Amino acid sequence: MFTRDIGVDLGTANTLVCLKGKGIIMREPSVVAYDIRNDAVRAVGTEAKDMIGRTPGSIVAVRPLKDGVIADFDVTAAMLKRFVRQALKGSFFSRVRMVVCIPAGVTEVESRAVYDAAKVAGASDIDLVEEPMAAAVGAGLPVWDAAGCMVVDVGGGTSEVAVISLGDIVTAQSIRIAGDDLDEAIINYVKRKHNLLIGERTAEQIKIEIGSAKPFENETSIEIKGRNQVDGLPKTVTISSQEVRSAMSDPISQIIDTIRLTLEKTPPELAADIMDRGITMTGGGALLRGFAELIAEETGIPVTVAANPLDCVVLGTAKRLEPDSGFENYVFRRGKRFR
Ligand SMILES: Nc1ncnc2c1ncn2[C@@H]1O[C@H](COP(=O)(O)OP(=O)(O)OP(=O)(O)O)[C@@H](O)[C@H]1O
Numbered sequence: 320m321f322t323r324d325i326g327v328d329l330g331t332a333n334t335l336v337c338l339k340g341k342g343i344i345m346r347e348p349s350v351v352a353y354d355i356r357n358d359a360v361r362a363v364g365t366e367a368k369d370m371i372g373r374t375p376g377s378i379v380a381v382r383p384l385k386d387g388v389i390a391d392f393d394v395t396a397a398m399l400k401r402f403v404r405q406a407l408k409g410s411f412f413s414r415v416r417m418v419v420c421i422p423a424g425v426t427e428v429e430s431r432a433v434y435d436a437a438k439v440a441g442a443s444d445i446d447l448v449e450e451p452m453a454a455a456v457g458a459g460l461p462v463w464d465a466a467g468c469m470v471v472d473v474g475g476g477t478s479e480v481a482v483i484s485l486g487d488i489v490t491a492q493s494i495r496i497a498g499d500d501l502d503e504a505i506i507n508y509v510k511r512k513h514n515l516l517i518g519e520r521t522a523e524q525i526k527i528e529i530g531s532a533k534p535f536e537n538e539t540s541i542e543i544k545g546r547n548q549v550d551g552l553p554k555t556v557t558i559s560s561q562e563v564r565s566a567m568s569d570p571i572s573q574i575i576d577t578i579r580l581t582l583e584k585t586p587p588e589l590a591a592d593i594m595d596r597g598i599t600m601t602g603g604g605a606l607l608r609g610f611a612e613l614i615a616e617e618t619g620i621p622v623t624v625a626a627n628p629l630d631c632v633v634l635g636t637a638k639r640l641e642p643d644s645g646f647e648n649y650v651f652r653r654g655k656r657f658r
């Protein structure tokens with residue numbers, strides 16, 4: 320009686336929750352602000368993200384996941400618990416069944432941590448699925464066909480590339496280089512080139528506003544504010560879109576190399592299918608200007624960005640909650656161990 324079935328994308332940057340039959344009911348940054356004197360959680364999500372870099376000594380605002388996996392277990396579990404409570408507020412239930420995603424490249428210890436965090440958050444029945452599989456299903460790819468399709472999910476902490484056929488992953492590569500590393504590359508560049516210290520939120524804003532993977536029409540520049548490394552005083556500098564692109568070129572090449580490596584490991588018949596059907600991109604990183612075009616150029620394969628790339632993974636978990644979706648019978652090898 321009164322079971323709530325939810326799907327959760329516990330991401331490095333964002334956590335999304337969907338409720339069976341209702342669609343997405345929550346989207347929040349994966350951030351927690353807590354008081355270090357008594358470990359009390361002060362805020363989670365957007366409210367906590369606004370506190371990053373602005374807290375007094377007694378409060379810390381942290382992102383408890385790093386590179387797609389749990390870096391701080393207690394804080395992640397507390398965050399997930401809050402999110403689940405917030406998402407299910409006002410509804411009456413006695414049990415929670417939860418489908419949660421984990422990156423394809425995680426170790427057993429790392430996936431066990433996600434399982435345990437879901438337990439602490441109140442789930443009684445936990446089901447782990449691989450993120451690229453959920454991303455492909457959520458993007459609406461024909462994963463059940465006897466033909467290969469390729470999904471590239473670039474999130475905050477991990478980039479995952481997978482070739483799927485007949486409802487399972489044929490080959491997959493996961494690297495811990497993604498959106499966060501683009502931000503970090505911008506921070507380092509601005510420090511080196513302009514002697515300016517900026518925070519991760521400013522770097523992310525720069526990336527989203529003027530960042531690109533390829534030259535584009537109407538290249539622009541923006542003013543950014545930070546702290547002068549030399550005299551410690553506030554300072555404003557102007558940074559161009561060309562500069563931002565060159566700052567991010569290393570991590571971008573590494574993501575593209577991972578796609579190439581996956582293609583090299585793909586059996587020829589499936590590679591031919593991918594040539595025909597193209598590559599589908601999901602995750603927030605897919606929104607980077609010119610990224611899809613650059614991948615298409617570098618691989619010679621057409622690339623499309625899924626509709627609502629940030630939502631694909633959680634929409635995939637929602638499919639898993641639906642009977643007769645095909646995805647409900649999918650067996651994730653490592654997930655079964657914890658039943
Ligand atoms: N318009 C945009 N241009 C470039 N990057 C963007 C844009 N919008 C969001 N991003 C980036 O996308 C990333 C977040 O994507 P997403 O929510 O898919 O990650 P996640 O699922 O939380 O992380 P992971 O899957 O690695 O655990 C962040 O690095 C964010 O800066």
Ligand SMILES: [Mg+2]
Pocket residue numbers: 328330331450474475602632
């Ligand atoms: Mg993700």
